[in-house]
Every structure is written in C-alpha cells, then in structure tokens.
Amino acid sequence: MTPLQALHDSYRLLPLPLNTPEATLELISIQRQESPQLLQQQVGGPARGLWQFEEAGGVRGVLQHQSTKRLAVEFLGHLGIEPTEEAVYAELRTTNDVLDAGFARLFLYTDPHRLPEIGNEESAFACYLRTWRPGAWFRGDEQQRKKLRAKWAGSYAYARGICRL
Numbered sequence: 001m002t003p004l005q006a007l008h009d010s011y012r013l014l015p016l017p018l019n020t021p022e023a024t025l026e027l028i029s030i031q032r033q034e035s036p037q038l039l040q041q042q043v044g045g046p047a048r049g050l051w052q053f054e055e056a057g058g059v060r061g062v063l064q065h066q067s068t069k070r071l072a073v074e075f076l077g078h079l080g081i082e083p084t085e086e087a088v089y090a091e092l093r094t095t096n097d098v099l100d101a102g103f104a105r106l107f108l109y110t111d112p113h114r115l116p117e118i119g120n121e122e123s124a125f126a127c128y129l130r131t132w133r134p135g136a137w138f139r140g141d142e143q144q145r146k147k148l149r150a151k152w153a154g155s156y157a158y159a160r161g162i163c164r165l
Contacts, residue, residue, distance in 0.1 A: 001097045003031045003038070003050050004162060010102035013078040015071065018105055021165055022115040027051070027104050028159035030128055033152055040095045048092040049100035051107075052132075055089040058107045063088070068106045075102050107131060118165050121156045128152065 001009075007027055011019040034052040041047070047054050062068050063085060073083045079099055081091050091099055108115075111131050116123035129137055136144045159165075 003097070003101065004028060006050070006097035006101040007105070009098045010075075010105060013075050013098070014102060014105060018109060020115065021163070022118060023105060023108060025118055025156075025159050025163050025165050026108060026115060026124055026127055027101070028163055029124060029152070029156045030104065030108075030132060032155035032158050033128065033134075034132065036155070041093075048089065049095070049103075050097060051100055051104035053089070053092055053100065053103060053107075055085050058103065058132075059085050059088050059092070061110060062103050062106045065110045068110055071109075072103070072106055075106065118160075121153065124156055125149065125152045 004024075007024060031050050034047075035050050038050060040049060042052055051058075053059050062072050063083060076083045076088070076099075079091075079096070079102075081087055081099065088099070088103070092103075108127075108131055111127060113127065113130065116127050128134070134148060136148045140148070
C-alpha cells in the first residue's frame with residue numbers, strides 16, 4: 001500500500017474535517033522526509049511505520065493530547081486495536097499502514113497552528129519541525145540542518161506531484 005492510499009484509507013475512519021488537501025500535502029511531505037525508502041523501522045532507532053513513530057513520542061502524544069485522545073480511541077476502535085501505547089506501537093511493528101497514517105494525521109492535528117497553505121514550502125517545513133522535531137535539526141550542526149532543509153524541498157516537491165497540488 002502506498003502512503004497516499006494508506007492516508008486516504010485512514011481518512012475514512014476519521015472525522016471528515018481532518019481530510020483536507022493541506023493535511024494530505026503536509027503528511028505526504030513528512031512521510032517522504034522521514035522514510036523515503038518506505039522503511040517500516042528506523043535504521044538504528046526505535047521509530048516504526050512509514051511516518052516513523054516512537055512509542056513514548058508520537059504514539060503517546062496522540063493518545064494523551066486533549067484534542068486527539070477521544071478521536072484516537074474511536075479510530076483505534078474501528079481498527080480493533082486497544083487504545084494503549086503498547087498495543088499501538090506493537091501494531092505499528094506489523095506494518096499497519098492505515099494505523100500509521102491515521103496516527104500521523106492525528107499527531108499533526110495536535111499542532112495549534114493552522115496547516116500551511118498549499119505552495120508555502122517554508123511554512124510546511126516549520127510545521128514539520130514543530131511536530132516531528134527531527135533530531136538532525138534540533139541536535140544537529142549547521143551542515144546537518146542545511147542537508148535536512150534541502151531534503152525537505154525535495155520531499156515537498158515530490159508530495160505536491162503525487163498529490164497533484
């Protein structure tokens with residue numbers, strides 16, 4: 001299943017207002033940035049799934065955040081998954097792409113800022129930094145930051161192409 005198909009399948013299980021072109025563009029950009037080779041496990045790290053979730057990070061965030069905890073329980077109920085960090089993380093290990101995509105959308109929903117307008121690559125990058133908090137940016141040096149920013153330009157262009165936006 002492609003990330004775009006997984007996202008569209010997850011939208012069927014989430015409230016309609018979460019399905020927007022802006023969200024789709026941001027999420028496909030993030031997925032491409034996080035796992036361009038479609039790896040389900042972070043190389044040398046704990047993250048799982050196409051959007052690279054960590055149990056104590058994004059999974060916990062979605063399950064506990066005031067804006068998403070109810071939505072997460074409902075979403076997980078549709079998938080027959082217990083609404084616990086352990087159960088969700090275990091299921092991510094099985095390459096459940098619809099779960100992964102739905103949690104990515106819910107995680108993005110925890111951001112108090114508006115989604116970036118289509119075509120505003122710089123705002124989209126700022127959103128990615130706020131939400132996914134990539135280590136190469138926050139713990140990296142200037143060269144790593146430049147490389148990450150350049151990679152984002154490619155990820156965003158790729159996402160605009162496959163989303164046709």
